[in-house]
Amino acid sequence: MKLGIGLVGLGRHGSRYAESLSKMGGKAELVAVCRRNLPEAERFAATWGAKKAYGDHKDLARDRDVDAVIVATPNSSHVEIAVEAAENGKHLLVEKPLGRTVREAEEIISSARRNGVKLTVGHSFRYHPMTLASIKFLGELGHVYLAAMCKRQPEVAGWRIDRRERGGAIMDLGVHLFDLTEFVLKKRPTAVYCQARQVLGSGVEDSFVAVLDLPGNAVAVLDASTISKSRTDRMEFAGTEGHLSADRYSREVCLAKGGSRISFPMTGPDATVRLLLDDFVDSIIEGKEPPITGEDGLEAVRVAEACYRSSETNSKVAT
Numbered sequence: 643m644k645l646g647i648g649l650v651g652l653g654r655h656g657s658r659y660a661e662s663l664s665k666m667g668g669k670a671e672l673v674a675v676c677r678r679n680l681p682e683a684e685r686f687a688a689t690w691g692a693k694k695a696y697g698d699h700k701d702l703a704r705d706r707d708v709d710a711v712i713v714a715t716p717n718s719s720h721v722e723i724a725v726e727a728a729e730n731g732k733h734l735l736v737e738k739p740l741g742r743t744v745r746e747a748e749e750i751i752s753s754a755r756r757n758g759v760k761l762t763v764g765h766s767f768r769y770h771p772m773t774l775a776s777i778k779f780l781g782e783l784g785h786v787y788l789a790a791m792c793k794r795q796p797e798v799a800g801w802r803i804d805r806r807e808r809g810g811a812i813m814d815l816g817v818h819l820f821d822l823t824e825f826v827l828k829k830r831p832t833a834v835y836c837q838a839r840q841v842l843g844s845g846v847e848d849s850f851v852a853v854l855d856l857p858g859n860a861v862a863v864l865d866a867s868t869i870s871k872s873r874t875d876r877m878e879f880a881g882t883e884g885h886l887s888a889d890r891y892s893r894e895v896c897l898a899k900g901g902s903r904i905s906f907p908m909t910g911p912d913a914t915v916r917l918l919l920d921d922f923v924d925s926i927i928e929g930k931e932p933p934i935t936g937e938d939g940l941e942a943v944r945v946a947e948a949c950y951r952s953s954e955t956n957s958k959v960a961t
C-alpha cells in the first residue's frame with residue numbers, strides 16, 4: 643500500500659516536494675494539496691496528479707486518504723497547520739524553522755507525541771554533498787577547534803522580510819547553519835554572541851554574524867546574509883592535524899594536512915528534498931524514528947532565539 647501524502651503550501655519549496663514525490667515510485671504518492679488560493683491549488687493538483695485540492699488546511703487534515711502531511715508554508719502558520727494535522731493522526735514533515743519560537747516548536751513536538759505520530763523537520767542540508775563530504779573527512783583533522791560556515795545570497799522579498807513571520811537572515815538562513823554545526827560536529831552550543839544588521843533596510847535583519855561557544859574549547863563562526871547579488875555557501879573546519887573546506891557552488895572539497903593539500907570534486911546529488919522524503923516515508927513504513935527529529939528542529943530554533951537576544955542586548959547569552 644502506498645502512503646498518502648498531503649502537501650500544504652504550494653510555493654517554491656512545496657513544488658520541490660511535489661516533484662520529488664512524483665519520482666518516489668511505489669512507496670508514497672501525493673494525494674491532496676492545499677493553499678488558500680483554491681483555483682491555484684486545483685491547478686497545482688492537476689499538474690502533479692494529486693486527486694484532491696483544498697483551500698483550507700483543516701479539510702486536508704481530515705482527509706482519510708492522507709497519512710502524512712508536509713507543511714511547506716510561511717513560518718507563522720507552521721504551528722497551527724502541524725498541530726491540526728497531528729490532532730487528526732497525520733504524521734508530520736514540517737519545514738524549517740520548526741516554529742518561529744521555542745514555544746511554537748515545543749507545541750508541535752508535544753502534539754506529535756500526544757498523538758503518536760512521526761515528526762521530522764526540513765533540515766535538508768544535512769543531505770547535501772557538502773555536508774556529507776565534511777563528515778567523511780572530519781576525522782582526519784584531529785581536534786577540531788574551529789568551524790566556519792556561511793550562506794550569502796541575493797535579496798529576498800514577501801513574507802521573508804516580514805517580522806511577524808520571523809523572516810530575516812537568522813531564522814531563514816541561520817537555522818540551517820545552527821543545525822549543521824550540531825549535526826557535523828556533534829556538539830551543542832553553550833553560548834552565543836551575535837551581531838545582526840539591516841544593511842538594505844528591508845525591515846528585518848539581512849545579515850548576521852554569530853560566534854557559538856562549543857564544548858571542548860571549540861567555536862563556530864557563522865554568517866548569513868541576503869544583501870549581495872552573488873551566492874556563497876561554504877563550510878570550513880580547522881583541527882590540530884589539518885584543515886578542510888567544502889564549497890557548494892564550486893563543488894570542490896579541499897583537505898590540507900601537514901604540507902600536503904588535495905582537492906577533489908564533490909560528488910552526490912543536490913536534490914536533498916528527495917533524500918529527506920525517503921527517510922521520512924521509511925520511518926513511517928518501518929515504524930522507526932526519522933533521522934531528523936522534532937528536537938533537532940527545536941534546537942536550531944533555540945540557537946536562533948539566543949542570537950536575537952544576543953544581538954538585541956549586544957552581549958553573549960547562554961543558549
Ligand SMILES: NC(=O)c1ccc[n+]([C@@H]2O[C@H](COP(=O)([O-])OP(=O)(O)OC[C@H]3O[C@@H](n4cnc5c(N)ncnc54)[C@H](OP(=O)(O)O)[C@@H]3O)[C@@H](O)[C@H]2O)c1
Binds near residue numbers: 714715719765814
Ligand atoms: N529546507 C529548505 O532548504 C527550504 C527552502 C525553501 C523554503 N523552505 C521553507 O519552506 C516554507 C515555504 O517557503 P516557500 O519559499 O516555498 O514559500 P512561498 O513560495 O511563499 O510559498 C508559500 C505557500 O504557502 C501557501 N500558504 C501560505 N499560508 C497558508 C496557509 N495558512 N494555509 C495553506 N497554505 C498557505 C501559499 O499559498 P496561498 O497564499 O495561496 O495560501 C504558497 O503556496 C518556509 O517555512 C521556508 O522556510 C525551506
